[in-house]
Amino acid sequence: MPTIYWGVFMNIQENVALGPLTTLQVGGPARYFVEATTVDEVRESVEYACSHNLPLFVMGGGSNLVVSDKGWPGMVLKVGISGINHYHGNPVVFEVGAGEDWDQFVAMTVAHHCSGLECLSGIPGSVGGTPVQNVGAYGQEVSETIQSVEALDLKDGEVRELFREDCGFSYRASIFNTSERGRYVILRVDYGLKHGGEPRIAYADLKKYFAGWTTAPTLAETREAVRQIRASKAMLITAGDEDSRSAGSFFKNPVLTPAQHEALQKRASQRNLQIPSYPALDSQRKVPAAWLVENSGFSRGYTRGHVGISRKHALAIVNHGGATAAEVVDLKNEIQARVEEVWAVRLEMEPVLVGFGPSGD
Numbered sequence: 001m002p003t004i005y006w007g008v009f010m011n012i013q014e015n016v017a018l019g020p021l022t023t024l025q026v027g028g029p030a031r032y033f034v035e036a037t038t039v040d041e042v043r044e045s046v047e048y049a050c051s052h053n054l055p056l057f058v059m060g061g062g063s064n065l066v067v068s069d070k071g072w073p074g075m076v077l078k079v080g081i082s083g084i085n086h087y088h089g090n091p092v093v094f095e096v097g098a099g100e101d102w103d104q105f106v107a108m109t110v111a112h113h114c115s116g117l118e119c120l121s122g123i124p125g126s127v128g129g130t131p132v133q134n135v136g137a138y139g140q141e142v143s144e145t146i147q148s149v150e151a152l153d154l155k156d157g158e159v160r161e162l163f164r165e166d167c168g169f170s171y172r173a174s175i176f177n178t179s180e181r182g183r184y185v186i187l188r189v190d191y192g193l194k195h196g197g198e199p200r201i202a203y204a205d206l207k208k209y210f211a212g213w214t215t216a217p218t219l220a221e222t223r224e225a226v227r228q229i230r231a232s233k234a235m236l237i238t239a240g241d242e243d244s245r246s247a248g249s250f251f252k253n254p255v256l257t258p259a260q261h262e263a264l265q266k267r268a269s270q271r272n273l274q275i276p277s278y279p280a281l282d283s284q285r286k287v288p289a290a291w292l293v294e295n296s297g298f299s300r301g302y303t304r305g306h307v308g309i310s311r312k313h314a315l316a317i318v319n320h321g322g323a324t325a326a327e328v329v330d331l332k333n334e335i336q337a338r339v340e341e342v343w344a345v346r347l348e349m350e351p352v353l354v355g356f357g358p359s360g361d
């Protein structure tokens, strides 16, 4: 693979296949690709992209991406900054390089008897990816423990510290994937955790797992439970489990206004169905996207060419081997259209499309 040397710090590779760098494993090459392991390397990569008029895409662990078959025409910058410092206090603060592996970091916090991230065990990807969609699972979200995010502002080249309240966190959203999408390269994330804190056993699956236990579960036992539950749904990347070759949940759970929720309930009762829902902010209701998919004529294991719906989770689109990005997007479109036809609700995609046109083609 040809390599360009730029400045003193880094080398830029050409025509690097992106599929293998993602968990879904589809998509074409990056015209230019660089992995930056220091802040200086990040800066220099950005300068290279700007001075050569290359569109820039920043990636972490590639676990929330669908890369188009054409690939990315400009530069892909993978943030590989490592390093973890932690400071004792109340809370215990962990300053973590954006390129650190998320699950290894969670394991470390549990080993240090710090609570706050244990329910987020087993999620793939990098630390720098977690603020972007306010990663959440099993009753926890990173927005509860993120104290600040250090990021390079591409508007003016300054490194800024964004505090939690600056990040605009909500369900699967932050400024990084909404109002300020593409503006920041996340370099470091600081989390504040509670030493000696209890694990959070709030989510139904976890309560069920620990039902009948006579002793309170520890953080380590909670982490193990989460990983086991995830594995049973192929939401833990496991060698040999084809159903885990995915980008995780493909659709967000719709959050509906009371009027929209009532309309949906009416449609459900016309079909003699009862739709599950949970309270969300501002009297809204969150409806499980998986329920909508499974009640729109799709079942787990539904297959279309080289792609399909996971046999273990109705929300995951999986690559059965040799799939193209076009096949993934066609299945996504089919699911969205059918759910909208049956339920009048448009499912919003969770993973990020890379290198597609504005209409997703």
Ligand SMILES: Cc1cc2nc3c(=O)[nH]c(=O)nc-3n(C[C@H](O)[C@H](O)[C@H](O)COP(=O)(O)OP(=O)(O)OC[C@H]3O[C@@H](n4cnc5c(N)ncnc54)[C@H](O)[C@@H]3O)c2cc1C
Pocket (backbone or CB within 6 Å): 023, 057, 058, 059, 060, 061, 062, 063, 064, 065, 079, 098, 123, 124, 125, 126, 127, 128, 129, 130, 132, 133, 134, 135, 136, 137, 184, 185, 186, 187, 234, 235, 236, 237, 244, 246, 247, 248, 249, 352
């Ligand atoms: C099997 C499986 C299970 C999953 N389970 C969950 C789950 O339970 N909950 C959940 O919330 N998510 C889940 N995900 C989705 C995914 O793992 C998370 O969103 C993860 O945090 C993405 O991190 P990443 O480093 O892989 O980001 P990438 O996929 O590389 O990128 C995702 C987005 O973040 C941006 N980004 C990444 N790093 C940076 C950076 N340093 N600076 C600026 N922008 C950046 C990218 O530009 C892109 O927009 C799952 C995925 C899989 C495959």
